[in-house]
Amino acid sequence: MSTPINIKSVAASTSPVTSSIHDHFRNRGRDSSIDIRQPKVLHPLENEGLRLLILENISQDAVATFRGQGYHVDHYSKAMSEDELVEKIGSYHGIGIRSKTKITQRVLKAASKLLVIGCFCIGTNQVDLSAAARAGIPVFNSPFSNSRSVAELVMSELVALSRQLFERAYELRTGVWNKQSKGCWEIRGKTLGIVGYGHIGSQLSVLAEAFGLRVLFYDVVNIMPLGSARQVDSLSTLLSESDFVTLHVPELPETIKMISEQQLAQMKKGSYLINNARGKVVDIPALVQSLQSGHLAGAAIDVFPAEPGANGAPFDDQLNSWASTLRALHNVILTPHIGGSTEEAQKMIGEEVSQALSRYLGYGSTVGAVNFPEVDLRAITTDHLTQIRVCHVHKNQPGVLKQVNDALSPYNVEKQYSDSKGEVAYLMADIADVSPADMLRLKERISGTNANIITRFLT
Numbered sequence: 312m313s314t315p316i317n318i319k320s321v322a323a324s325t326s327p328v329t330s331s332i333h334d335h336f337r338n339r340g341r342d343s344s345i346d347i348r349q350p351k352v353l354h355p356l357e358n359e360g361l362r363l364l365i366l367e368n369i370s371q372d373a374v375a376t377f378r379g380q381g382y383h384v385d386h387y388s389k390a391m392s393e394d395e396l397v398e399k400i401g402s403y404h405g406i407g408i409r410s411k412t413k414i415t416q417r418v419l420k421a422a423s424k425l426l427v428i429g430c431f432c433i434g435t436n437q438v439d440l441s442a443a444a445r446a447g448i449p450v451f452n453s454p455f456s457n458s459r460s461v462a463e464l465v466m467s468e469l470v471a472l473s474r475q476l477f478e479r480a481y482e483l484r485t486g487v488w489n490k491q492s493k494g495c496w497e498i499r500g501k502t503l504g505i506v507g508y509g510h511i512g513s514q515l516s517v518l519a520e521a522f523g524l525r526v527l528f529y530d531v532v533n534i535m536p537l538g539s540a541r542q543v544d545s546l547s548t549l550l551s552e553s554d555f556v557t558l559h560v561p562e563l564p565e566t567i568k569m570i571s572e573q574q575l576a577q578m579k580k581g582s583y584l585i586n587n588a589r590g591k592v593v594d595i596p597a598l599v600q601s602l603q604s605g606h607l608a609g610a611a612i613d614v615f616p617a618e619p620g621a622n623g624a625p626f627d628d629q630l631n632s633w634a635s636t637l638r639a640l641h642n643v644i645l646t647p648h649i650g651g652s653t654e655e656a657q658k659m660i661g662e663e664v665s666q667a668l669s670r671y672l673g674y675g676s677t678v679g680a681v682n683f684p685e686v687d688l689r690a691i692t693t694d695h696l697t698q699i700r701v702c703h704v705h706k707n708q709p710g711v712l713k714q715v716n717d718a719l720s721p722y723n724v725e726k727q728y729s730d731s732k733g734e735v736a737y738l739m740a741d742i743a744d745v746s747p748a749d750m751l752r753l754k755e756r757i758s759g760t761n762a763n764i765i766t767r768f769l770t
């Protein structure tokens with residue numbers, strides 16, 4: 312018999328119980344344990360203890376949270392090889408990894424009980440996403456937990472570039488005292504041009520205005536500016552008006568080399584370029600030329616077309632043919648893709664991904680999954696104790712809803728939602744007043760339909 316899973320707080324945060332101000336005052340002063348409209352904590356029908364395999368030293372907080380919710384957790388500091396995973400994964404319902412563990416088709420084939428994969432990082436390339444979806448396994452990650460960290464790094468780079476901070480600090484480390492103010496500027500009153508006004512660009516906009524910068528941004532989407540920022544209608548307008556240009560776009564076919572010779576020529580003489588987005592967005596040989604000619608006064612680059620695979624590996628001309636030339640330029644700050652690397656971002660990743668796993672295992676919600684239709688339902692509340700939740704992952708083919716709804720038709724369907732993505736579809740339904748004997752029969756009937764991938768009942 313497993314320990315009951317307690318994920319009340321997660322449910323409350325994602326599927327809040329609708330309550331009015333009148334409910335609030337009506338319930339004031341009463342014992343909160345008799346508030347009948349709390350989210351009901353759900354358990355798998357079989358009540359089998361859920362086991363999680365957590366690898367790559369994922370935050371202890373996440374592990375503690377899982378254990379607190381009643382999951383059995385096996386926690387390892389290292390990644391596992393494909394062979395090790397194939398041997399071990401068969402007994403786990405969930406796995407948490409970072410970027411070093413590869414979840415291949417072979418691993419997924421051995422994962423007979425696996426329900427969910429959590430990537431405690433930004434990228435998900437290490438998982439065969441379509442094979443996971445076909446096996447009915449949603450994959451969650453945490454793409455935006457480090458936005459603030461990147462925005463703060465950019466703020467520091469604005470000041471460091473305009474004060475030639477790295478030059479002066481380097482000179483003094485080599486024993487040279489070189490106090491000067493020529494070519495050194497305050498950033499107050501200057502214009503910052505942000506390319507890509509998403510999670511990072513918009514955070515940065517707020518911080519930059521607090522520093523007294525005028526903010527312009529260019530984005531392919533029309534976005535409500537924050538503060539006094541102003542959206543411009545073309546990249547060339549932004550480039551020609553900005554003292555600093557900072558890039559915050561994703562890597563897409565249309566953003567590869569979006570800053571090349573022509574765009575650098577459109578930038579003001581004496582301006583600066585910052586790239587903390589993706590390495591291929593800037594044509595680096597063109598940037599090198601612009602810096603060597605003195606057209607640009609400096610640059611900060613955190614991301615590169617090719618990056619070393621591990622700490623200590625060389626950043627040289629074998630990796631990128633221009634590396635040594637770039638390294639020798641004045642007033643160029645080069646950092647090893649650390650834009651999002653902070654303790655806060657790691658903590659946030661741990662919280663976000665562990666909540667997503669708990670929400671899926673306990674409540675069936677796939678909101679935020681990268682390879683799966685995103686489906687969620689309002690929480691079942693404790694005044695509806697007889698309701699059960701059907702979570703049916705199935706092949707995206709005609710006729711499935713008819714079959715499932717035929718099976719559900721003797722009962723009252725309180726709420727239902729279904730969506731599809733590629734070859735996979737997912738239906739969630741809350742149904743009322745199903746007897747324990749009927750529950751097993753109903754589950755067997757839905758699991759037996761020809762498009763079934765995974766069917767879970769949560770009660």
Ligand SMILES: NC(=O)c1ccc[n+]([C@@H]2O[C@H](COP(=O)([O-])OP(=O)(O)OC[C@H]3O[C@@H](n4cnc5c(N)ncnc54)[C@H](O)[C@@H]3O)[C@@H](O)[C@H]2O)c1
Binds near residue numbers: 457508532
């Ligand atoms: N250096 C690091 O460590 C680090 C950390 C986190 C994110 N990043 C990178 O930063 C970039 C931005 O991340 P985000 O979280 O703000 O992304 P986001 O998706 O929230 O925002 C991207 C914005 O770019 C806009 N955009 C897309 N194509 C465009 C184009 N052709 N021209 C202008 N705007 C365009 C989008 O409309 C969107 O508003 C991504 O490339 C991400 O990989 C780097």
